[in-house]
Structure formats: structure tokens, C-alpha cells
Amino acid sequence: MVLGFLGTGAISEAMIRGLCGNAGFSEPILVSSRSQARSERLSRDYRQVKVITGNALLVEKSDWVIVAVLPDQVEATLGELTFRSDQKVISLAAGISLARLSEWVFPCTKVSRAIPMPPIEFGVGPVALCPQDQSIEALFGRIGTAVSVSDEGQFNLFGAASAVMADYFDRVATVSSWMESHAMEPNTATRYTTSLFHALASLTLGQTPEVLQSMSAECITPGGLNEQFLTTCTDSGSHDTLKAGLDDILARLESNTGSTS
Numbered sequence: 001m002v003l004g005f006l007g008t009g010a011i012s013e014a015m016i017r018g019l020c021g022n023a024g025f026s027e028p029i030l031v032s033s034r035s036q037a038r039s040e041r042l043s044r045d046y047r048q049v050k051v052i053t054g055n056a057l058l059v060e061k062s063d064w065v066i067v068a069v070l071p072d073q074v075e076a077t078l079g080e081l082t083f084r085s086d087q088k089v090i091s092l093a094a095g096i097s098l099a100r101l102s103e104w105v106f107p108c109t110k111v112s113r114a115i116p117m118p119p120i121e122f123g124v125g126p127v128a129l130c131p132q133d134q135s136i137e138a139l140f141g142r143i144g145t146a147v148s149v150s151d152e153g154q155f156n157l158f159g160a161a162s163a164v165m166a167d168y169f170d171r172v173a174t175v176s177s178w179m180e181s182h183a184m185e186p187n188t189a190t191r192y193t194t195s196l197f198h199a200l201a202s203l204t205l206g207q208t209p210e211v212l213q214s215m216s217a218e219c220i221t222p223g224g225l226n227e228q229f230l231t232t233c234t235d236s237g238s239h240d241t242l243k244a245g246l247d248d249i250l251a252r253l254e255s256n257t258g259s260t261s
């Protein structure tokens, strides 16, 4: 199976490194010659990665085509290409619906959407998929936790939830910088903070909201420091802001894709 990437940007690189690294994917991977430095670096690092000049040739040679250009580049990029009915097209582009993609890649009808997150480079993190497709799940399952839904409205919930990434990193940075602002040596602050967030995040894996709520409750002693901080956050409306922010992103995604959850 030949995997072709239309667009060799940040997320394509993460996916290719994840597949060719620990996941041991050994089939040919074609990348476009755009983003020359990145494409050439990938083909130097992995013998199975070949740089192809011209999107038409890349599509012609690929069994599965990963669409990894920016959302506003998708229509123009796909519009000038010819797809076959025996191919699969998997779009990573945020907010571009299956209906629009299907129109642009006809007569190919096996069209999917995916949201791989950057940590797939290291074989961890979720990959949201729509619709359910066993072979696509198997591919992404090699580099992360593949989670599929058949309903595109539900898929938008993954899209909204994945937008917490920048905020998460920013919080880790803020705690670390706050320590530094109180004269802690930067390396000490960073080692402490990143280890704390990493450990806490790993404890959440696979837990239901009910279990997570009780984990939170177990950290609290009346009058203690965790209780004080949680109360400060909830009283300031931070949880409501989180939910309102997710609602806003969901509305934006739904207005793009025309599907509701």
C-alpha cells in the first residue's frame, strides 16, 4: 500500500516520523516537493519516503492519499487533481466536511476525516476518525489511540476538544514562569512543573468523568491547598469559561461542516 501526503507540513512530519519510527511501518510513503527542506529531511531520514514533484503524479502513484494542506488550501489543491474509485482519501483539514471533500475527489468515494495530534510522532495521543473504517483505524492505531465515530456531528466534538492543546501547554509554561518570577532557577522550575503535569495527565488515561471527579475530590482536604485553588478557579468561572469556549469552537466547526452533534 502506497501512502501519499498532499502537503508536507508539521502534522505530516509528525505522522510520518511516528509511522516510520517505532511503529515500524515499512510501506512506501510519497511526499510532495513543497516544503522542500522538510520533505528532503524526511526522505534522508527514512529510505521508504520519496519526494514526488507535482501533486498529480503523487496522487496517481498513491493508494491512500492524506490531505494535509491548510483548510483554505484544500479546495484549490484537490480541484486540479484526478482521483480513482479504488483509492482512499483521508483529510486532516479542520472544518472541511465529508460532503465537500467527496465532491472534490469524485469518483473516489472512500473519503474519511482524521485529527491526528502532534504526539503521534512519539506513538501516543488520540487520532479521531470519521466514518468508522477498520483499515484506517489499524493504520492510525499504530501511532496513537484511534477513536472512530460514524457521525460527523460527533466528530466535531473531537475537533473542539483538540483545541485545548495550546491552552494546556500555556498553563504548564505559566506555572513554570510563575516560579521563576519568584526567583526560582529556571531549570529547577521546569523540571518540577513538567514532571507534575506529565504525571497527573498520565493518571487520567481511560478514566470516566465520575472517576476523575472522585480523583479530584480525593485530593481535597477541608481547608487545604487543593481545595483553596479549586475554589478560586471555580468561583472565578474558569470551568464555565472552558465549557463556553468549547461550545464556541463547536459552533464554528458546525457552521463549516453543516453537521450538528
Ligand SMILES: NC(=O)c1ccc[n+]([C@@H]2O[C@H](COP(=O)([O-])OP(=O)(O)OC[C@H]3O[C@@H](n4cnc5c(N)ncnc54)[C@H](OP(=O)(O)O)[C@@H]3O)[C@@H](O)[C@H]2O)c1
Binding pocket: 006, 007, 008, 009, 010, 011, 012, 032, 034, 035, 036, 055, 067, 068, 069, 070, 071, 073, 077, 092, 093, 094, 114, 115, 116, 117, 118
Ligand atoms: N498541526 C496540527 O497539530 C494538526 C492536527 C490535526 C490536523 N491538522 C490539519 O492538518 C493540515 C495541515 O496542518 P499543518 O499544521 O501540518 O500545516 P502546515 O505546517 O502549514 O503545512 C501545510 C503544508 O501544505 C503545503 N501546501 C500548501 N499548498 C500545497 C499544494 N497545493 N500542494 C502541496 N502542498 C501544499 C505547504 O507547503 P509550503 O510550505 O511549501 O507552502 C505545507 O507544507 C491542516 O488542514 C490542519 O487543519 C493539523
